[in-house]
Amino acid sequence: xxxxxxxxxxxxxxxxxxxxxxxxxxxxxxxxxxxxxxxxxxxxxxxxxxxxxxxxxxxxxxxxxxxxxxxxxxxxxxxxxxxxxxxxxxxxxxxxxxxxxxxxxxxx
Amino acid sequence: xxxxxxxxxxxxxxxxxxxxxxxxxxxxxxxxxxxxxxxxxxxxxxxxxxxxxxxxxxxxxxxxxxxxxxxxxxxxxxxxxxxxxxxxxxxxxxxxxxxxxxxxxxxxxxxxxxxxxxx
Numbered sequence: 001x002x003x004x005x006x007x008x009x010x011x012x013x014x015x016x017x018x019x020x021x022x023x024x025x026x027x028x029x030x031x032x033x034x035x036x037x038x039x040x041x042x043x044x045x046x047x048x049x050x051x052x053x054x055x056x057x058x059x060x061x062x063x064x065x066x067x068x069x070x071x072x073x074x075x076x077x078x079x080x081x082x083x084x085x086x087x088x089x090x091x092x093x094x095x096x097x098x099x100x101x102x103x104x105x106x107x108x
Numbered sequence: 109x110x111x112x113x114x115x116x117x118x119x120x121x122x123x124x125x126x127x128x129x130x131x132x133x134x135x136x137x138x139x140x141x142x143x144x145x146x147x148x149x150x151x152x153x154x155x156x157x158x159x160x161x162x163x164x165x166x167x168x169x170x171x172x173x174x175x176x177x178x179x180x181x182x183x184x185x186x187x188x189x190x191x192x193x194x195x196x197x198x199x200x201x202x203x204x205x206x207x208x209x210x211x212x213x214x215x216x217x218x219x220x221x222x223x224x225x226x227x
Binding site: 031035 | 213
């Protein structure tokens with residue numbers, strides 16, 4: 001089955017740029033989604049199709065995907081961005097949605 | 109306003125069964141695929157199952173295949189997840205969420221219902 005790997009944690013100072021990676025075999029050939037989840041809340045879609053933002057998501061959130069790594073970039077990080085972030089792809093081989101293990105973003 | 113509301117969770121013994129429900133409102137429910145995604149306490153997201161807008165296509169995670177059954181009733185704006193032969197590792201919050209087909213992004217989520225399996 002397809003596996004997505006994320007770092008367990010990323011820390012960043014307010015105003016700086018956070019980059020959260022998602023590794024997978026030839027992930028560049030897949031569409032990657034990113035979700036933000038705050039404690040006690042349901043996930044929210046922040047990036048879809050590698051780099052598109054749903055309405056209401058700030059431009060500070062961006063995504064890229066190439067080779068074996070997809071990246072979620074959060075510019076000018078704010079305290080309110082502190083959350084868990086999950087990447088996700090569709091694995092057509094197994095007809096399964098697949099989530100990464102999640103990355104806890106800490107704003108210092 | 110698009111809304112998904114899950115219900116049916118509770119405390120069950122190992123081997124037990126229950127049916128989770130997901131009711132949608134604020135959108136044309138019959139046009140949307142629905143997924144169930146679960147999250148064990150303190151753990152990450154795990155996709156569980158998918159049903160197409162018509163109900164003709166369903167998929168299951170390997171961990172639940174043969175024990176869980178997804179279905180829908182578009183006249184009731186509802187999707188159901190019948191869960192049987194429950195195990196301790198099925199303990200989780202179960203979210204329902206819409207998606208654009210099986211491979212599309214999972215874009216609207218409910219708040220979840222907690223299933224606890226313990227003796």
